[in-house]
Amino acid sequence: MKSIINELQLKLITMSKRQTILMAFIMLTFSTTILAQTPNTVVTIKTKIYCDHCSKCESCQSRIEKTIKKLKGVKAATLDVINSRIKVSFNPAQVNVKSIKDQINKSGYDADDQKATVEYVEQLDGCCKQ
Numbered sequence: 342m343k344s345i346i347n348e349l350q351l352k353l354i355t356m357s358k359r360q361t362i363l364m365a366f367i368m369l370t371f372s373t374t375i376l377a378q379t380p381n382t383v384v385t386i387k388t389k390i391y392c393d394h395c396s397k398c399e400s401c402q403s404r405i406e407k408t409i410k411k412l413k414g415v416k417a418a419t420l421d422v423i424n425s426r427i428k429v430s431f432n433p434a435q436v437n438v439k440s441i442k443d444q445i446n447k448s449g450y451d452a453d454d455q456k457a458t459v460e461y462v463e464q465l466d467g468c469c470k471q
């Protein structure tokens with residue numbers, strides 16, 4: 342491994358300045374293209390809803406969806422109130438499932454095995470608390 346790195350360093354040094362710039366440009370273009378072309382992934386996360394009017398109340402649906410959508414890389418978030426499931430569409434090159442779950446916890450709700458943080462649950466309307 343070390344010898345490969347040494348060889349690469351030697352190659353870089355022997356490369357002309359122009360070649361180095363060209364190389365950097367190609368790599369930059371390539372990585373940007375990959376990021377833009379990464380298809381969205383959809384994940385369904387289980388949560389717990391305690392009130393019976395969540396599709397209308399401020400605390401549940403809109404709070405959860407708005408909070409998740411604040412994350413960079415999240416394309417859509419929909420709460421299925423009846424089944425207590427949140428469907429999130431995201432770009433895996435920009436955000437991961439763990440961050441999405443953390444964000445759901447921050448809105449005051451559980452996300453699969455991750456329990457909502459107490460201080461965020463406190464901010465919910467009385468009827469929506471656990």
Ligand SMILES: [Cu+2]
Nearest residue numbers: 392395401469
């Ligand atoms: Cu509610």
